[in-house]
Amino acid sequence: MMMRMLFFSLCLLLGLTTKPALTMTLQTSRCSINVYMPELRGYYSEIRLKAIMEDTETGVTIVSRTTMAEVPEEQMCCFIRLILHFYVERVFRNYASDQPAEQRSISALANAFVTMTRNINKCHCLCNEDTQKAIDSVRTEFDKLSTIKAATKAVAELDTLLDWLDKVDQATANA
Numbered sequence: 001m002m003m004r005m006l007f008f009s010l011c012l013l014l015g016l017t018t019k020p021a022l023t024m025t026l027q028t029s030r031c032s033i034n035v036y037m038p039e040l041r042g043y044y045s046e047i048r049l050k051a052i053m054e055d056t057e058t059g060v061t062i063v064s065r066t067t068m069a070e071v072p073e074e075q076m077c078c079f080i081r082l083i084l085h086f087y088v089e090r091v092f093r094n095y096a097s098d099q100p101a102e103q104r105s106i107s108a109l110a111n112a113f114v115t116m117t118r119n120i121n122k123c124h125c126l127c128n129e130d131t132q133k134a135i136d137s138v139r140t141e142f143d144k145l146s147t148i149k150a151a152t153k154a155v156a157e158l159d160t161l162l163d164w165l166d167k168v169d170q171a172t173a174n175a
Contacts, residue, residue, distance in 0.1 A: 031077045031123030033116055035165060040112055044158055046105040047097065055156040057149055062141045063157040067134050068164045076168060077125035082135040083161065084117045087154065090142060094151035109158075 063083075071079045092110035097103050142150040 031120060031125060033080075033119040033123070035116060036112065037162070037166065040109065040162060043105040043108045043112070044162065047102050047109075047155065048159065050097070050102065051095075051152055051155040051158075054152045055149075057145055057153050060141055060144055060153060061157070062138055062150065062154045063160045064138075064141075065160055065164070067137060068160070071131065071134065075128060075131040077120065077123055078127035078131045079134065080165075080168075081117070081120045081123070081125050082127070082131070083138070084113050084120065086135065086138060086142075087158075087161075088113050088117055090139070091151050091154040094147045095155050106155075 068079070088110065092106065092113065095106060097106060142154065144150070145153060
């Protein structure tokens with residue numbers, strides 16, 4: 001009984017001292033998914049500088065602000081699903097670090113993207129030809145480089161995607 005009381009007290013204390021995770025709910029015309037943006041940005045901040053320093057391919061842009069800005073609202077669900085899938089399948093699988101702390105951050109980011117992908121896959125987003133072409137252009141730019149260089153570039157450009165997700169959230173919150 002004393003152990004249970006001690007355990008309960010410890011759980012209560014931890015619950016009171018731990019800040020709740022801030023979530024952002026991305027609303028699209030067909031779907032809503034929760035995104036834990038502070039954690040994403042935190043994990044990304046641990047690998048960002050290294051990725052940017054290792055990105056030597058300045059003439060190529062994989063994740064273009066222009067491409068994302070041109071996604072129509074009714075295609076947000078589809079584009080988000082496809083870009084998350086791209087990062088899970090092509091980027092995080094090919095980006096690694098020899099530093100354990102960085103590798104944990106990469107794994108945490110990849111796991112968060114996998115979770116978001118699973119959630120948005122439940123939405124049955126419909127994709128039109130233009131949205132598929134936009135993702136195809138991302139893949140084409142990725143394929144112009146060696147896999148390792150392309151993964152590094154895509155990680156270095158990840159704040160472009162995170163900023164865009166923030167804008168999508170703000171736009172849907174104000175709608």
